[in-house]
Protein backbone atom coordinates (compact mmCIF):
# COMPACT_ATOMS: atom_id res chain seq x y z
CA UNK A 1 0.00 0.00 0.00
CA UNK A 2 1.55 3.35 -1.03
CA UNK A 3 1.17 6.59 0.88
CA UNK A 4 -1.37 9.00 -0.52
CA UNK A 5 -2.43 12.61 0.22
CA UNK A 6 -0.87 14.32 3.19
CA UNK A 7 -3.30 15.25 5.93
CA UNK A 8 -3.12 17.08 9.26
CA UNK A 9 -5.55 17.29 12.15
CA UNK A 10 -5.80 20.41 14.25
CA UNK A 11 -8.11 22.69 16.13
CA UNK A 12 -8.76 26.21 17.37
CA UNK A 13 -10.37 26.10 20.84
CA UNK A 14 -11.42 22.53 19.99
CA UNK A 15 -13.24 23.47 16.80
CA UNK A 16 -11.43 20.74 14.87
CA UNK A 17 -10.51 20.35 11.24
CA UNK A 18 -9.04 17.96 8.73
CA UNK A 19 -6.34 19.99 6.97
CA UNK A 20 -5.40 19.07 3.41
CA UNK A 21 -2.20 20.64 2.04
CA UNK A 22 -2.75 21.13 -1.69
CA UNK A 23 -0.62 24.18 -2.62
CA UNK A 24 -0.88 23.75 -6.37
CA UNK A 25 -4.36 22.28 -6.50
CA UNK A 26 -3.03 19.02 -7.89
CA UNK A 27 -3.84 16.74 -4.93
CA UNK A 28 -7.55 17.48 -4.66
CA UNK A 29 -8.47 18.63 -8.16
CA UNK A 30 -11.99 19.13 -9.45
CA UNK A 31 -14.59 16.91 -7.91
CA UNK A 32 -12.20 14.71 -5.90
CA UNK A 33 -13.05 16.76 -2.79
CA UNK A 34 -16.80 16.59 -3.31
CA UNK A 35 -19.38 16.77 -0.50
CA UNK A 36 -19.33 12.99 -0.04
CA UNK A 37 -15.53 12.99 0.43
CA UNK A 38 -15.75 15.87 2.93
CA UNK A 39 -18.37 13.93 4.91
CA UNK A 40 -16.18 10.80 4.86
CA UNK A 41 -13.11 12.73 6.06
CA UNK A 42 -15.11 14.39 8.87
CA UNK A 43 -16.77 11.15 9.99
CA UNK A 44 -15.53 10.55 13.56
CA UNK A 45 -15.81 6.78 13.29
CA UNK A 46 -15.18 5.80 9.68
CA UNK A 47 -12.94 8.74 8.76
CA UNK A 48 -10.52 11.08 10.51
CA UNK A 49 -13.15 13.22 12.24
CA UNK A 50 -13.63 16.96 12.28
CA UNK A 51 -16.08 19.84 12.27
CA UNK A 52 -14.86 20.69 8.80
CA UNK A 53 -12.13 20.55 6.19
CA UNK A 54 -9.53 23.22 5.37
CA UNK A 55 -7.70 22.86 2.08
CA UNK A 56 -4.41 24.80 1.94
CA UNK A 57 -4.39 25.95 -1.66
CA UNK A 58 -3.09 28.91 -3.64
CA UNK A 59 -5.90 31.22 -4.82
CA UNK A 60 -4.71 30.79 -8.40
CA UNK A 61 -5.89 27.17 -8.26
CA UNK A 62 -9.39 27.82 -6.89
CA UNK A 63 -11.90 28.24 -9.74
CA UNK A 64 -14.31 30.50 -7.79
CA UNK A 65 -11.59 32.60 -6.07
CA UNK A 66 -11.76 35.36 -8.68
CA UNK A 67 -15.54 35.67 -8.19
CA UNK A 68 -15.24 36.18 -4.42
CA UNK A 69 -11.97 38.12 -4.27
CA UNK A 70 -12.33 40.32 -7.37
CA UNK A 71 -9.47 42.82 -7.68
CA UNK A 72 -7.91 41.49 -4.45
CA UNK A 73 -7.20 38.08 -5.97
CA UNK A 74 -3.61 39.05 -6.75
CA UNK A 75 -3.03 40.19 -3.15
CA UNK A 76 -4.15 36.82 -1.72
CA UNK A 77 -1.58 34.16 -2.54
CA UNK A 78 -3.41 31.63 -0.33
CA UNK A 79 -7.06 30.64 -0.15
CA UNK A 80 -8.80 29.01 2.81
CA UNK A 81 -10.97 26.46 1.04
CA UNK A 82 -13.28 25.68 3.99
CA UNK A 83 -16.03 23.10 4.09
CA UNK A 84 -18.45 22.22 6.85
CA UNK A 85 -18.63 18.60 8.00
CA UNK A 86 -21.77 18.03 5.91
CA UNK A 87 -19.85 19.04 2.77
CA UNK A 88 -21.38 22.51 2.42
CA UNK A 89 -19.30 25.64 1.79
CA UNK A 90 -19.14 28.46 4.34
CA UNK A 91 -18.11 32.02 3.63
CA UNK A 92 -15.85 32.34 6.65
CA UNK A 93 -14.41 30.42 9.57
CA UNK A 94 -12.69 32.33 12.38
CA UNK A 95 -11.13 29.35 14.12
CA UNK A 96 -10.25 27.71 10.82
CA UNK A 97 -8.36 30.67 9.40
CA UNK A 98 -6.00 30.78 12.42
CA UNK A 99 -5.32 27.08 12.01
CA UNK A 100 -4.92 27.65 8.26
CA UNK A 101 -2.04 30.08 8.88
CA UNK A 102 -0.49 27.86 11.55
CA UNK A 103 -0.57 24.88 9.16
CA UNK A 104 0.93 26.91 6.28
CA UNK A 105 3.87 27.76 8.54
CA UNK A 106 4.18 24.22 9.93
CA UNK A 107 4.18 22.78 6.41
CA UNK A 108 6.95 25.17 5.35
CA UNK A 109 4.69 26.92 2.84
CA UNK A 110 5.06 30.30 4.57
CA UNK A 111 7.75 31.76 6.82
CA UNK A 112 6.70 32.58 10.39
CA UNK A 113 8.40 35.97 10.12
CA UNK A 114 6.07 36.87 7.23
CA UNK A 115 3.08 36.28 9.52
CA UNK A 116 3.97 38.86 12.15
CA UNK A 117 2.52 41.74 10.13
CA UNK A 118 -0.31 39.58 8.90
CA UNK A 119 -0.97 37.85 5.62
CA UNK A 120 -3.98 38.48 3.42
CA UNK A 121 -5.82 35.18 2.91
CA UNK A 122 -8.66 34.64 0.46
CA UNK A 123 -11.93 33.21 1.76
CA UNK A 124 -15.39 32.86 0.21
CA UNK A 125 -16.37 35.83 2.40
CA UNK A 126 -13.58 37.98 0.89
CA UNK A 127 -9.96 38.66 1.90
CA UNK A 128 -9.05 38.52 5.59
CA UNK A 129 -5.76 39.55 7.22
CA UNK A 130 -4.45 36.95 9.68
CA UNK A 131 -1.25 37.03 11.65
CA UNK A 132 0.81 35.47 14.43
CA UNK A 133 0.78 37.05 17.90
CA UNK A 134 4.01 37.22 19.91
CA UNK A 135 2.44 34.88 22.53
CA UNK A 136 2.16 32.05 19.98
CA UNK A 137 -1.52 32.56 19.19
CA UNK A 138 -3.05 34.10 16.09
CA UNK A 139 -5.23 37.10 15.32
CA UNK A 140 -7.53 37.72 12.38
CA UNK A 141 -9.12 40.91 11.17
CA UNK A 142 -12.64 39.69 10.49
CA UNK A 143 -14.12 42.91 9.15
CA UNK A 144 -17.09 44.68 10.71
CA UNK A 145 -20.03 42.85 12.23
CA UNK A 146 -23.13 43.70 10.20
CA UNK A 147 -26.48 43.49 12.00
CA UNK A 148 -29.39 42.80 9.66
CA UNK A 149 -32.33 42.46 12.00
CA UNK A 150 -33.71 40.63 14.98
CA UNK A 151 -34.60 36.98 14.88
CA UNK A 152 -35.33 33.99 17.00
CA UNK A 153 -34.58 30.28 17.15
CA UNK A 154 -36.20 27.45 18.98
CA UNK A 155 -33.77 25.41 21.03
CA UNK A 156 -34.63 22.62 23.46
CA UNK A 157 -38.30 23.65 23.53
CA UNK A 158 -37.69 27.37 24.22
CA UNK A 159 -37.55 30.40 21.95
CA UNK A 160 -34.40 32.54 22.06
CA UNK A 161 -34.38 35.99 20.50
CA UNK A 162 -31.32 37.91 19.38
CA UNK A 163 -29.47 39.89 16.76
CA UNK A 164 -29.05 38.61 13.22
CA UNK A 165 -25.39 39.34 12.53
CA UNK A 166 -23.27 38.71 9.46
CA UNK A 167 -19.57 38.05 9.91
CA UNK A 168 -19.46 37.06 6.24
CA UNK A 169 -21.54 34.08 7.36
CA UNK A 170 -24.91 34.32 9.14
CA UNK A 171 -25.42 34.22 12.90
CA UNK A 172 -28.18 34.58 15.43
CA UNK A 173 -26.54 35.90 18.60
CA UNK A 174 -29.01 35.47 21.44
CA UNK A 175 -28.26 36.70 24.95
CA UNK A 176 -30.16 34.75 27.58
CA UNK A 177 -30.49 34.39 31.34
CA UNK A 178 -30.98 30.64 30.93
CA UNK A 179 -27.76 28.87 31.92
CA UNK A 180 -26.51 27.76 28.49
CA UNK A 181 -24.85 24.70 30.02
CA UNK A 182 -28.28 23.27 30.80
CA UNK A 183 -29.51 23.30 27.17
CA UNK A 184 -29.82 20.28 24.91
CA UNK A 185 -28.26 21.29 21.59
CA UNK A 186 -28.39 17.86 20.01
CA UNK A 187 -31.05 18.91 17.49
CA UNK A 188 -30.89 21.67 14.89
CA UNK A 189 -32.67 24.81 16.12
CA UNK A 190 -35.78 25.86 14.20
CA UNK A 191 -35.19 29.33 12.73
CA UNK A 192 -36.82 31.92 10.48
CA UNK A 193 -35.87 30.95 6.91
CA UNK A 194 -37.07 34.35 5.68
CA UNK A 195 -34.38 36.11 7.71
CA UNK A 196 -31.80 33.37 7.21
CA UNK A 197 -32.39 31.95 3.71
CA UNK A 198 -28.97 30.24 3.67
CA UNK A 199 -29.26 28.82 7.18
CA UNK A 200 -27.76 30.19 10.37
CA UNK A 201 -25.24 29.54 13.13
CA UNK A 202 -26.98 29.97 16.49
CA UNK A 203 -25.08 31.31 19.53
CA UNK A 204 -26.68 31.19 22.98
CA UNK A 205 -24.89 33.61 25.24
CA UNK A 206 -24.65 34.23 28.98
CA UNK A 207 -23.25 37.59 30.04
CA UNK A 208 -20.72 37.17 32.85
CA UNK A 209 -19.72 40.84 33.00
CA UNK A 210 -21.62 43.31 30.80
CA UNK A 211 -19.64 44.28 27.69
CA UNK A 212 -16.53 42.54 29.05
CA UNK A 213 -16.94 38.79 29.49
CA UNK A 214 -19.41 36.27 28.06
CA UNK A 215 -19.69 32.56 27.55
CA UNK A 216 -21.53 30.78 24.79
CA UNK A 217 -22.61 27.54 23.23
CA UNK A 218 -23.14 27.27 19.50
CA UNK A 219 -25.03 25.16 17.02
CA UNK A 220 -23.25 25.54 13.69
CA UNK A 221 -24.87 25.44 10.29
CA UNK A 222 -23.62 22.39 8.41
CA UNK A 223 -22.06 20.79 11.48
CA UNK A 224 -24.12 20.62 14.69
CA UNK A 225 -23.01 21.67 18.15
CA UNK A 226 -19.30 22.47 18.14
CA UNK A 227 -16.99 23.35 21.02
CA UNK A 228 -16.22 26.76 19.55
CA UNK A 229 -16.98 29.06 16.65
CA UNK A 230 -14.75 32.04 15.87
CA UNK A 231 -17.24 33.94 13.74
CA UNK A 232 -19.87 33.11 16.38
CA UNK A 233 -17.65 34.57 19.10
CA UNK A 234 -17.38 37.79 17.05
CA UNK A 235 -21.15 38.00 16.50
CA UNK A 236 -21.72 37.30 20.21
CA UNK A 237 -19.20 39.95 21.32
CA UNK A 238 -20.88 42.48 19.03
CA UNK A 239 -24.32 41.61 20.48
CA UNK A 240 -23.04 41.70 24.09
CA UNK A 241 -21.50 45.13 23.56
CA UNK A 242 -24.70 46.43 21.91
CA UNK A 243 -26.66 45.12 24.89
CA UNK A 244 -24.34 47.13 27.14
CA UNK A 245 -25.03 50.23 25.01
CA UNK A 246 -21.61 50.21 23.33
CA UNK A 247 -20.27 49.73 19.83
CA UNK A 248 -16.66 49.12 20.79
CA UNK A 249 -14.65 47.22 23.34
CA UNK A 250 -12.78 44.00 23.95
CA UNK A 251 -14.78 40.99 25.06
CA UNK A 252 -13.45 37.75 26.53
CA UNK A 253 -15.47 34.88 25.09
CA UNK A 254 -15.48 31.54 26.89
CA UNK A 255 -16.54 28.59 24.77
CA UNK A 256 -16.68 24.91 25.76
CA UNK A 257 -13.30 24.42 24.04
CA UNK A 258 -11.40 27.32 25.57
CA UNK A 259 -11.17 31.10 25.44
CA UNK A 260 -11.16 33.67 22.63
CA UNK A 261 -10.78 37.41 22.69
CA UNK A 262 -12.73 39.72 20.40
CA UNK A 263 -11.97 43.39 19.86
CA UNK A 264 -14.89 45.24 18.31
CA UNK A 265 -15.17 48.73 16.88
CA UNK A 266 -17.46 50.19 14.21
CA UNK A 267 -14.82 49.63 11.51
CA UNK A 268 -13.75 46.08 12.22
CA UNK A 269 -13.57 43.07 14.53
CA UNK A 270 -10.34 41.37 15.56
CA UNK A 271 -10.49 37.79 16.82
CA UNK A 272 -7.54 36.36 18.76
CA UNK A 273 -7.01 32.79 19.89
CA UNK A 274 -4.92 29.66 19.66
CA UNK A 275 -4.33 27.23 16.82
CA UNK A 276 -3.07 23.72 17.52
CA UNK A 277 -1.86 20.96 15.20
CA UNK A 278 -2.38 17.51 16.64
CA UNK A 279 -1.10 15.09 14.04
CA UNK A 280 0.22 14.77 10.52
CA UNK A 281 0.31 11.80 8.22
CA UNK A 282 -1.25 10.52 5.06
CA UNK A 283 -4.50 8.97 3.92
CA UNK A 284 -4.45 5.34 2.90
CA UNK A 285 -5.16 4.35 -0.70
CA UNK A 286 -7.40 1.57 0.56
CA UNK A 287 -9.62 4.07 2.44
CA UNK A 288 -9.60 6.52 -0.47
CA UNK A 289 -10.60 3.78 -2.88
CA UNK A 290 -8.29 5.18 -5.59
Ligand SMILES: N[C@@H](CCC[C@H](N)C(=O)O)C(=O)O
Pocket residue numbers: 015084089090091092093094095096169170201220221222223226228229230231232
Ligand atom coordinates in the same frame (compact mmCIF):
# COMPACT_ATOMS: atom_id res chain seq x y z
N1 LIG B 1 -16.52 27.22 13.12
C1 LIG B 1 -16.40 28.31 12.27
C2 LIG B 1 -17.54 28.64 11.36
C3 LIG B 1 -17.69 27.56 10.27
C4 LIG B 1 -18.76 27.87 9.27
C5 LIG B 1 -20.15 27.79 9.80
N2 LIG B 1 -20.52 26.47 10.23
C6 LIG B 1 -21.11 28.27 8.70
O1 LIG B 1 -21.67 27.43 7.97
O2 LIG B 1 -21.27 29.48 8.54
C7 LIG B 1 -15.75 29.52 12.92
O3 LIG B 1 -14.85 29.29 13.74
O4 LIG B 1 -16.06 30.65 12.56
